[in-house]
Amino acid sequence: MGTVFCRQYQLMMKAAMGAMRWRIPDITQGPGKVTEAAGILKNAGKSNPLIVTGKHINADGLLDEMTAEMERQGLDYIKFMGKADPDDKTVSEGVTAYLKNGCDSLLAFGGGSHMDCAKAVGAVLARPGKSISELQGLMKVRKEIPFLLAVPTTAGTGSETTIAAVITDSGTGKKAPVNDMALMPDHVILDPCLTLSLSPEITAQTGMDALCHAIEAYINHTYNSKLENRLCKDAISYIDSNLLRVYENGSDVEGRQAMQRAAFSAGRALTRGCVGYAHAIGHGVGSLYGMGHGMAVGIILPHVLEGYGPKVYDRLAELADVCGIQGRSNAKKAKNFIGRIRELKTLTGIPEKLPHIKDEDTLTITDRAMEEAHPLYPVPEIWNRRKFKEIIMAMSE
Numbered sequence: 001m002g003t004v005f006c007r008q009y010q011l012m013m014k015a016a017m018g019a020m021r022w023r024i025p026d027i028t029q030g031p032g033k034v035t036e037a038a039g040i041l042k043n044a045g046k047s048n049p050l051i052v053t054g055k056h057i058n059a060d061g062l063l064d065e066m067t068a069e070m071e072r073q074g075l076d077y078i079k080f081m082g083k084a085d086p087d088d089k090t091v092s093e094g095v096t097a098y099l100k101n102g103c104d105s106l107l108a109f110g111g112g113s114h115m116d117c118a119k120a121v122g123a124v125l126a127r128p129g130k131s132i133s134e135l136q137g138l139m140k141v142r143k144e145i146p147f148l149l150a151v152p153t154t155a156g157t158g159s160e161t162t163i164a165a166v167i168t169d170s171g172t173g174k175k176a177p178v179n180d181m182a183l184m185p186d187h188v189i190l191d192p193c194l195t196l197s198l199s200p201e202i203t204a205q206t207g208m209d210a211l212c213h214a215i216e217a218y219i220n221h222t223y224n225s226k227l228e229n230r231l232c233k234d235a236i237s238y239i240d241s242n243l244l245r246v247y248e249n250g251s252d253v254e255g256r257q258a259m260q261r262a263a264f265s266a267g268r269a270l271t272r273g274c275v276g277y278a279h280a281i282g283h284g285v286g287s288l289y290g291m292g293h294g295m296a297v298g299i300i301l302p303h304v305l306e307g308y309g310p311k312v313y314d315r316l317a318e319l320a321d322v323c324g325i326q327g328r329s330n331a332k333k334a335k336n337f338i339g340r341i342r343e344l345k346t347l348t349g350i351p352e353k354l355p356h357i358k359d360e361d362t363l364t365i366t367d368r369a370m371e372e373a374h375p376l377y378p379v380p381e382i383w384n385r386r387k388f389k390e391i392i393m394a395m396s397e
Helices: 003-019 033-043 055-060 064-072 088-100 112-126 200-220 226-248 253-273 277-289 293-322 330-347 359-373 385-394
Strands: 026-029 049-053 078-081 105-110 148-152 164-168 175-179 187-190
Touching: 026 033, 026 253, 033 064, 033 105, 033 148, 033 187, 049 088, 049 112, 055 078, 078 088, 088 112, 088 164, 105 112, 112 148, 112 164, 112 175, 187 253, 200 226, 200 253, 200 277, 200 293, 200 330, 226 253, 226 293, 226 330, 277 293, 277 359, 277 385, 293 330, 293 385, 359 385
Parallel strands: 026 187, 049 078, 049 105, 105 148, 148 187
Antiparallel strands: 164 175
């Protein structure tokens, strides 16, 4: 797709987004607040949630305080163990569990994959005549899903406040999102105690994912309102001040809370602003080489920002100001801001470059990135295949 077509499409999307009613989920936050899930559900008139979570989360006992309080208050609940990479079959199983047990609400408890699974279950419940493949794309649900309470146990994906659910096709292995305003959770609990057991490696990778969300949404800016721009800056400030802090001391509750808030703010910002080429390339790299998403986008982000060149200097200079980064010009501030990202990567164990990427894979990654990004993502500069290959080769060892 050419630059002119992409920009025209984005102008139409900007007008459409301006006419939409945007909201933010209600938030309950603080240490120990996970026990308030029962009260939140009761206040919403719900008594039998399907808890979409994972086997390791259940085995680690993270659910215990919450479910004990539900039992004390007389709520029934059903646990559904989703997969780390939810596919259409898993979603169908979740729908069956919801209907079989007469559930009246959804509670997503875990990382981004569990959030996505719960959202997709809700989408199919709202449109029972449609398969997940038929709902993937933009605004194809268009009906209210069951009440959804999201409880993240990581601080990175921001899925607890986005309108997207990425689901894998079990036949082809291809991932694609369901994007619809109906998928945004109704209420979110940000309890930092649920993230205290995260390893330094996962802490770093999820934090870099949130940072990439905020930066890409901010430099896109075409679709943003003042709210999204503010949320991006808030997220970047939180991460700049707290990621290294919690990487070095995982028991820092205050720092963990700040990182959860960063992920939430960045997630809500990208919901309207969209991500960019770092994510589009990262998805291809992750699927081909089995690399974790946070690790992939953490490596890729500074290379992509440098690839944009002067197109992003002014916007990155504004983010440099948020972090107190100095420079004699916007160009210098922008370069120093990219330098800060590289420094943070080094200090948290994220490599500078990707493993060697095969020539044939470069084409695959490029095609997938262009398919994902064009025409929707309002990136600062529209890249052609030659530019993608240049950037991918530069970031590969």
